[in-house]
Amino acid sequence: xxxxxxxxxxxxxxxxxxxxxxxxLHRAAGDLPKHAPALWERQxxxxxxxxQKDTKSYVLAKLRGRNGGTYVAKELVYAYAMWxxxxxxxxVIRAYDQIMTKGIAMRTDVAQAAIDNPADFLARAVLVxxxxxxxxxxxxxxxxxxxxxxxxxxxxxxxxxxxxxxAMNVTLAAKTLQVQPKTLFTWLSANRWIYRRAGGSAWVAYxxxxxxxxxxxxxxxxxxxxxxxKIVEQVLVTAKGLAKLAGEIGPIYx
Numbered sequence: 001x002x003x004x005x006x007x008x009x010x011x012x013x014x015x016x017x018x019x020x021x022x023x024x025l026h027r028a029a030g031d032l033p034k035h036a037p038a039l040w041e042r043q044x045x046x047x048x049x050x051x052q053k054d055t056k057s058y059v060l061a062k063l064r065g066r067n068g069g070t071y072v073a074k075e076l077v078y079a080y081a082m083w084x085x086x087x088x089x090x091x092v093i094r095a096y097d098q099i100m101t102k103g104i105a106m107r108t109d110v111a112q113a114a115i116d117n118p119a120d121f122l123a124r125a126v127l128v129x130x131x132x133x134x135x136x137x138x139x140x141x142x143x144x145x146x147x148x149x150x151x152x153x154x155x156x157x158x159x160x161x162x163x164x165x166x167a168m169n170v171t172l173a174a175k176t177l178q179v180q181p182k183t184l185f186t187w188l189s190a191n192r193w194i195y196r197r198a199g200g201s202a203w204v205a206y207x208x209x210x211x212x213x214x215x216x217x218x219x220x221x222x223x224x225x226x227x228x229x230k231i232v233e234q235v236l237v238t239a240k241g242l243a244k245l246a247g248e249i250g251p252i253y254x
Contacts, residue, residue, distance in 0.1 A: 007095045012077075017057055019071035022080055029081075029088045037070045040083050044076070051075050167216045167236035170194075170203070177245060187249060194235050202233040214241035 005012040005020060007028040013021040022037040029035055041048075041060075051059045051073060059073040072080070074096075081092040168176070174184040185203070188194045193215060194203045205215040216236040221229050237245070 015071045023069035173237040
């Protein structure tokens with residue numbers, strides 16, 4: 001951007017309040033330890049308090065995160081630069097002057113162009129406006145396409161929230177995900193969620209899927225008519241498992 005403060009090839013970042021990053025200024029001045037912002041702050045407290053009296057926003061703020069650092073108002077930028085050296089102070093003054101000069105020159109050129117050739121100026125203005133409208137229309141189209149793409153996934157999520165207060169069998173899970181039970185059984189088997197023991201007919205959950213909280217393995221003892229007992233095994237899909245399946249199966253079978 002043309003209105004950014006640039007000193008010694010380093011762009012001085014600004015925060016949302018328009019304050020400038022002292023850490024960037026420190027780097028522009030040579031990054032010497034003796035010029036660290038923290039050292040300057042110790043002797044500038046009275047100046048900070050004096051400037052603070054004339055404004056409601058903080059003239060010095062410390063931000064965290066990727067763009068973190070010490071951010072100060074313009075007056076404190078000059079003060080920090082003067083504290084470092086007269087030479088650096090002059091660099092900062094000239095950098096600010098350059099921003100102002102560019103802005104004035106740009107406004108003057110635009111005004112002169114409108115006077116010299118109003119028809120051409122108006123035509124260019126219309127082209128710029130049309131370009132901006134086209135850009136906005138493209139953004140709206142992308143948002144609509146993204147919303148249309150997310151709508152089915154949102155519907156599946158709603159069904160999961162409604163239906164999956166607890167674990168459910170694979171058939172009911174398939175109904176919730178709106179796929180055929182056979183399709184879901186095939187997918188679970190192919191992707192190592194469930195398997196059949198040699199010689200057995202019942203599906204069994206893989207241990208790692210149980211440990212991840214995606215599946216549960218239910219074993220029930222049923223009494224036969226003759227009084228003997230039969231062990232029935234059943235795989236149950238948890239709410240967490242349903243959510244994961246919605247993300248993995250949805251794009252495949254949508």
